[in-house]
Structure formats: C-alpha cells, structure tokens
Amino acid sequence: MKKVHNFNAGPCVLPKEAINASIEALKDFVGTGMSVIEVSHRSKEWQAVMDETVALWKELLNIPEGYQVLFLGGGASTQFYMVPMNFMEKKAAYLETGVWAKKAIKEAKAFGEVVIVASSADTTFNYIPKKYTIPTDADYFHITTNNTIYGTEIREDIDSPIPLIADMSSDIMSRPIDVSKYTLIYGGAQKNVGPAGVTFVIVKESALGKVSRYLPTMVNYKTHIDDGSMFNTPPVFSILVMNETLKWVKRNGGVKVMQQRNEEKAMMLYNEIDRNSMFVGTAEKDSRSIMNVGFVMAEPYKDKEEAFMAFAKERGMVGIKGHRSVGGFRASLYNACPKESVEALVAAMQEFEKLNK
Ligand SMILES: *Cc1c(COP(=O)(O)O)cnc(C)c1O
Numbered sequence: 001m002k003k004v005h006n007f008n009a010g011p012c013v014l015p016k017e018a019i020n021a022s023i024e025a026l027k028d029f030v031g032t033g034m035s036v037i038e039v040s041h042r043s044k045e046w047q048a049v050m051d052e053t054v055a056l057w058k059e060l061l062n063i064p065e066g067y068q069v070l071f072l073g074g075g076a077s078t079q080f081y082m083v084p085m086n087f088m089e090k091k092a093a094y095l096e097t098g099v100w101a102k103k104a105i106k107e108a109k110a111f112g113e114v115v116i117v118a119s120s121a122d123t124t125f126n127y128i129p130k131k132y133t134i135p136t137d138a139d140y141f142h143i144t145t146n147n148t149i150y151g152t153e154i155r156e157d158i159d160s161p162i163p164l165i166a167d168m169s170s171d172i173m174s175r176p177i178d179v180s181k182y183t184l185i186y187g188g189a190q191k192n193v194g195p196a197g198v199t200f201v202i203v204k205e206s207a208l209g210k211v212s213r214y215l216p217t218m219v220n221y222k223t224h225i226d227d228g229s230m231f232n233t234p235p236v237f238s239i240l241v242m243n244e245t246l247k248w249v250k251r252n253g254g255v256k257v258m259q260q261r262n263e264e265k266a267m268m269l270y271n272e273i274d275r276n277s278m279f280v281g282t283a284e285k286d287s288r289s290i291m292n293v294g295f296v297m298a299e300p301y302k303d304k305e306e307a308f309m310a311f312a313k314e315r316g317m318v319g320i321k322g323h324r325s326v327g328g329f330r331a332s333l334y335n336a337c338p339k340e341s342v343e344a345l346v347a348a349m350q351e352f353e354k355l356n357k
Contacts (some may be wrong), residue, residue, distance in 0.1 A: 005341035007331040008319030009148055009292060010170065010191040015336045018244035025240055036240050041233055049236075049243055050228060056246040060255050063179045063202060070201040070221065071229045071239050076100070076169045076188040079199065080107040083142065083165055083184065085219050088112045089211050093138040093162070097154075098125045098147035099325065100167060108142070111213075117141070124326060125150040127284040136161050140183060146171035148191065149323040151294035151330060152287040157181045163207055171291050172200065173249060173335060175259040183207045192291070192334045194242030197235040249335065258335045265333045265342045266290040272346045278304070278353050282326055296328030301356070308352055315348050 006013040029036040030045050039046055050071075057069045072078070080103055084092060090112050094105045096119035108114045115138060118129035125147060134141050140163040146153045148170040157178040158164070168177075169187030179185070184203045190196040203221055217223050223231050249258060270288060273281045273295045282294035297305050305328065312320055322328040331345060 004316045004318045005344050006318050007333070007337065007341065007345070009323070009330060009332045010188070011196050012191055012332060012334045013336045014195070014241070014245055015248040018241060018248050018336075021244045021247075022237070022241045026237070037237050039236075041230060041236055046236065049240060050230070050234070053239055053243040053246065056243065056250065057200070057202070060173065060246060060249060061177060061179055061202070066205055067179060068201075068203050068205050068221075068225045070203065070224045071234060071242075072199045072201060072224060073197070073235055075196070075199055076167055076186060077103065079167070079186040079201065080104040081110070082219055082221070083140075083186070084108040084111040085213065085215060086208060086211060086221055087163065087165065087184070088139050091115065091135070091138045093117050093135050093141045095119075095129065095132070095141070095143045096121060097128055097144050097152060098150050100148065100169070101142075101144040104142060104144070104167060112139075120152075125152065126282055126287070128152050128154055128287040134160055134162060138162055140165050143167070146174075146289055146291050148292050148332075149330075150326060151281075151283045151289045151292040153289035153291065155290065163204075170332075170334075171289070173246075173255055173258060174262050174291055176255050189238065189242050191332075194245050195238050197238030198242055200242075245336070261339065262290045262333060262335065265337065265339055266293060268339075268342050268346055269293050269331060269333070272349050276349050276353050278308075278357060279349060282322075282328065291333060293331045293333060294322060294326055294328065295330075296322070296326075304356060307356070308349075311352050312345065312348050315344060317345055317348065320345070 025036040029039055032039055032045055054069045088111050092108055093115045096116045105114055115135055118132035120127050120129055141160045142165045144167045163183035165184045166182055168185050170191035172187050173193050186201045189198045189200060208221055273279050278298055278301045279295045280298050282296055320329045320331050322330040
C-alpha cells in the first residue's frame with residue numbers, strides 16, 4: 001500500500017490496528033462464521049460490542065454517574081436540532097465561532113429565541129471570543145469546542161451558570177475533559193474517534209424531560225437511553241470501528257497520553273509556521289487549535305501557494321488544502337496522525353523555504 005501522510009480534516013486518519021481488526025470482523029465476527037454486518041444487532045455477540053464501547057467511553061473520559069453515552073445516526077448535524085428540541089423551552093445562548101456553530105444556531109432559531117453572546121465572524125472566525133456574558137435566563141449555553149475549519153479551539157472546560165452543551169466533533173478524546181461541567185456533549189465520530197456514520201452523545205440524564213413540546217420518538221434522547229442506542233438498527237460497522245479505535249487509545253495510555261502527543265505535534269508545526277518566513281498562521285495565537293492547524297503563504301509569497309501544495313504532495317502529504325472559506329493550508333493532527341507525518345510536513349516547509357526564498 002502507498003505510504004501517505006494523511007492530514008484530512010474528516011473523515012480522518014484512523015489507527016492501522018483499528019482498521020485491520022475491523023477488516024477481520026468484517027470477514028468473521030468473533031468466530032460466528034458471519035460478518036459483523038450480517039449478524040443480528042440483538043445477538044449477544046453484538047450486545048457485547050455495544051457494552052464494551054460504552055464502557056470504553058466512560059473509562060477514557062472518566063464520565064461520572066448520571067450520564068448516558070449514546071451512539072446515534074444522523075451526524076453532528078442532526079444534533080443541531082435535537083439539542084434545542086430537547087432542551088430549549090424559550091431561549092438559548094450560543095457562541096458563534098464558525099460555520100458549524102452558525103449551522104447549530106440556524107436550527108435552534110426554529111424552536112425559540114437564540115441569543116448570540118459573542119461572535120468572531122468579523123475576522124473570519126480566527127479567534128475564540130473571551131469576553132461575554134452568558135444570560136442566566138437562557139435554557140442552555142452552546143459552544144463548539146474546536147472549530148475544524150478555522151483552527152481555533154476552546155481548550156478548557158469553561159464555567160457556565162446555565163447548562164453547558166458542546167459540539168466536540170473534532171476534539172473529543174484529544175484531551176481529558178471534566179464531563180461534569182457539561183449537560184450534553186455531542187459530535188460526529190469521523191473526526192477523531194472513528195468513521196462516519198455514528199454520532200456520539202454524552203448526556204446528563206436528570207436534565208432531560210423538561211420541555212413541553214412533543215418530541216418525535218427518534219428525536220427524544222430518552223428513547224435512545226431506554227433502548228441502549230438500539231431503538232432502531234444501529235450503524236454496526238461504524239460502532240465497531242469506533243470500538244477498535246478507542247481500544248487503541250486505551251492501549252496507548254489513554255486520553256492524557258493523546259493530549260501530550262497532540263500538543264507535541266501541534267507545537268512542532270506551529271513553531272515551524274512561526275519560524276518560517278514564507279508562512280503565517282491563520283488563527284490568533286491564544287486561540288490556536290491542537291487538532292487543526294491553519295496557515296497561509298506570507299504576503300510576499302502569495303503566488304507560491306500552488307507550488308507548495310504540489311511540493312508537499314510529491315512528498316506524500318494528503319489533505320492539507322485549507323477550507324475554501326479560509327484558503328491556504330490546514331493540517332489536521334488528530335489522535336491517529338503520527339508524529340512522523342508532522343515531521344515530514346515540517347521538513348517539506350523547511351526545504352521549500354531553502355529553495356524559494
Ligand atoms: C464536521 C463537523 C460537524 C458536522 O458533522 P456531521 O457528522 O458531518 O454532521 C459539526 N461540527 C463540527 C465542529 C465539525 O467539525
């Protein structure tokens with residue numbers, strides 16, 4: 001197989017071991033003589049995978065009592081409306097830090113009043129607003145912890161006087177978090193914990209059941225709690241790959257070790273961006289993401305963008321094109337992205353500077 005350095009933003013690079021174990025299960029699922037995609041989701045063999053995957057989530061994130069872990073369909077995008085439907089009676093507060101936050105806001109507006117407490121839209125979302133007041137009469141405060149497109153991140157568990165709800169699609173399991181500070185955490189698995197097709201939800205059970213509207217069965221989190229995420233047929237293969245990915249995280253020392261590795265990788269790349277006069281970072285320094293690193297050519301070298309893209313591609317780099325709304329480059333350094341890939345990118349930047357400056 002061709003060796004590449006995969007910096008894709010999502011779906012993203014996954015551990016080879018997790019992919020290989022999933023291939024085995026696709027051929028013969030735990031000795032059943034059937035593929036994992038052929039067995040009944042009501043079988044004891046599948047139930048064991050569900051139970052183990054929930055247990056891995058609880059262990060790796062140190063999830064306290066009273067929280068439920070759900071695996072749903074529909075992507076993080078479905079959570080954009082499930083959240084307000086389950087939690088907003090009249091009013092909700094949102095922090096507008098990017099396109100994903102905007103999409104969440106758009107859906108919430110259909111169910112009540114939305115207060116945007118702060119926004120960084122004025123500068124193409126290149127920073128995380130820090131000075132804002134959370135209205136205490138809102139039903140919840142929604143944040144996007146990592147802004148995948150802009151490379152900005154809230155790297156702490158903030159204090160909120162009202163229930164805190166977070167889209168953690170692209171930084172879940174990248175660092176330890178204090179789950180007790182959140183009422184609900186959700187995300188698509190395909191950024192850091194698995195393939196597309198499964199959405200994780202961590203929800204404080206006691207916070208549910210407080211809205212007066214009718215909730216369609218599939219939209220009600222309680223349905224999925226009551227049926228252990230199997231009210232309907234779950235996305236078995238996606239869950240299985242997520243299970244293997246989390247086992248890999250555990251074998252490698254857990255989320256704390258992921259954090260150390262991720263910080264080391266990000267520092268390596270940010271240091272090069274700051275040192276190399278041909279490139280500049282797009283996010284403000286105090287808002288920089290550890291997961292997605294955005295950079296562009298420095299002003300005098302703007303015309304060299306395509307040349308660097310080709311140069312990097314020749315050296316095996318994949319997925320470093322920046323999102324069309326930001327331009328330039330974006331390297332996503334998720335858990336399974338090896339340090340060697342970052343070293344290769346840094347080496348390419350240094351070599352490019354030598355040849356072109
Ligand atoms: C990718 C992404 C989403 C959308 O996820 P889907 O599972 O494709 O719906 C939402 N929020 C953030 C922060 C993302 O990075």
